[in-house]
Amino acid sequence: MTLPTPRLDDRTFQELVDEAKRNLQLRCPEWTNHNVSDPGITLIETFAWMTDILLYRVNRVPDRLYVKFLELVGVRLFPPHAARTEISFRLSSHHDDVVHIPAGTVVSTRRSVSQESLGFSTLHGLDIPPAASRTVLTISADGDSADRTGVLGLGDGFPAFSPTPVVDDALYLGLDQPARSSLLLVQAVCSLGGYGIDPRRPPLVWEAWTPSGWEPCEVERDDTLGLNVSGAIELHVPDGHDESVVAGVEAAWIRCRVVKAPRQYRSSPLLVSVTAATIGGDVEATNAEQVHDEALGISDGTAGQVLHLAYAPVVVDREDPLVLEVGVPPEDGIGPPTWEEWTAVEDFGASAPTDRHVVVDPTTGEIRFGPSVRLEDGSERRFGAIPARGAALRVRGYRTGGGARGNVAARTVSVLRSSIPYVAAVYNRRAAAGGVDGEDVDNARTRGPLELRGRGRAVTVEDYVAVVHEAAPELARVHCVPVTDGPDAGSVRILAIPGAPGQDGRISLRDLQLPDGARERVLGALDVTRVVGVRLSVEPPSYVGIRVDARVRARPEADPSQVERDALAALYRYFHPLAGGPDGTGWPLGRPVQPGEVHGVLGRVAGLDYVEDVVLFRANPLDRSISAPQDRVDLGDTHVVLSVEHSIVVQGGAG
DSSP: OOOOOOOSOOOOHHHHHHHHHHHHHHHOTTOOOOSTTSHHHHHHHHHHHHHHHHHHHHHTHHHHHHHHHHHHTTOOOOOOBOOEEEEEEEESSOOSSOEEEOTTOEEEEOOOSSSOOOEEEESSOEEEOOOBEEEEEEEOTTSOEEEOGGGTTSTTOEESSOSSOOTTOEEEEEESSOOTTEEEEEEEEEESOOTTSOTTSOSEEEEEEETTEEEEOEEEEEOSTTTTSSEEEEEEOOTTOOEEEETTEEEEEEEEEEOOOSSOOSSOOEEEEEEEEEEEEEEEEESEEEEEEEEEEEOOSOTTOEEEOSSOSBOOOTTSOOEEEEEEOOTTSOSOOEEEEEEEOSOSTTOOTTOOEEEEETTTTEEEEOOEEEOTTSOEEESSOOOOTTOEEEEEEEEEEOSGGGOOOTTOEEEESSOOTTEEEEEESSOOBOOBOOOOHHHHHHHHHHHHHHTTOBOSHHHHHHHHHHHOTTEEEEEEEEOOSSTTTTOEEEEEEEOOOOBTTBOOTGGGSOOTTHHHHHHHHHHTTBOTTOOEEEEOOEEEEEEEEEEEEEOTTSOHHHHHHHHHHHHHHHSOTTTOSTTSSOOOTTOOBOHHHHHHHHHTSTTEEEEEEEEEEEEOTTTOOBOSOBSOBOOOTTEEEEEEEEEEEEEESOO
């Protein structure tokens, strides 16, 4: 049982007024007019109001003392974490020269009457290469290849795949150079011939060759309805795109491959012409703005100096930490100073008197130099060096921003703050994720006793989870799984899922990969807190793709198209690794998927009368290929479901 913490004085303003009026009857009985219009009552209410303010401040004393105690034992507020997203820079047209997007380029959301714009800065530079196609091949699943380059634009066209396409038939486009992190425009002139497919979900996947094998390209739009009508296809090429040799031809290859789907091609689509060229590129950005070369003032030469950055909070970036520079004047006093680097550390516990260390509080932007502590024998020991008196102090650069408000929806980051030649538009094609607000005092008060109980050691499952959340707050879901048998017995697996809201409940496997540097930060934090001899691994859970095909009956008055949209949204929400499952906190590890659950989810959709049929499939999250129909989809102990694609056929309704 917890000890009750009494309030020092819990009287309210009205109680103070009533108490004063009661005392009037005892101490001043001739005062009989107690109406609010009486000037004396006005004075009583004024003093009651002032007393109420005083009581509020007195009652805050225990909270202040508690916060100070937390500071003494080393509990500090967690700083905010900045959201990240990928920004696409679209060019006005294909350009013959490399277009360079500098690191630190700022893009933002649009400002409105009720909301300020949010800035995102690119984390590194981007070069958009002038890549274009020069070779077109068709290769069947059996390995038979044909060079179609010479017949482009001639006759009635050529078959993109085998006469009756089978899985792994492919159309190859060879580029004259790699198109790493680029937006590729594929323009196809087609003759109708690819019968049998669902044109909204063609059984095709686009892939790019990388040193680690074929990786999928994200399709932003496809106007060709499965290569059946002339139109454009826009692909986002992965960063590792490289050259290779296919059928004796060296090029940077992109391919369109046939995969398994419920509705397959009965005949091959015919292509008259197909070309590809880069029209943009993608680069990662964070919800923070860069501050360069900020002057902090002059050192006074004393220990424990405290400086404050102009902008707070500071986004913590362990890959690019904040660096303080101290200007050391030349010995002859002539010329510019020599700038020495001082690095930020967690605390001064291990700092020697000559170590150029500072401690940075990301929440407040406070920079503190090491203290000087008096020892028992009367001597003093310095923890960290002290800049000389009169030395100039500056910060080379840091990023400020962050918070949950940076988790903006897709295509809302659309304003380029500076002009870049040939760039016509910018946008984020996926929602930004990973933004976390800074910790408040109430949460720190709750966390403080837990940290004291753990004493900086990871022993229990709860200890491991707490350490991981502290080291990487952008991880939305963390599980600690001890391995008790097999060759890895005695080890601990940390299964982590980053915050990635997705769009309308839809989320891709790429969004669920661990953020850059998160694994290293978690391993580093656990390495100093784990029990000696425990082996650690940090990885995402195994994602099992799930596809649901359902046939439902709508109510007579319902709009079938609306019922379809609502039913699909319900399925994507329920089979979601972060927001799905029975309790809405993410699909439980190892929980199987059964048709009965699908009936329950669809049965709650407004306008839906009943579910006629449900079919479950395992689906590959990479290429969207599916298995044979399943009675139920079983999951391993470290597996989580991921919606790959669902299909709803609505019958009946007002249409």
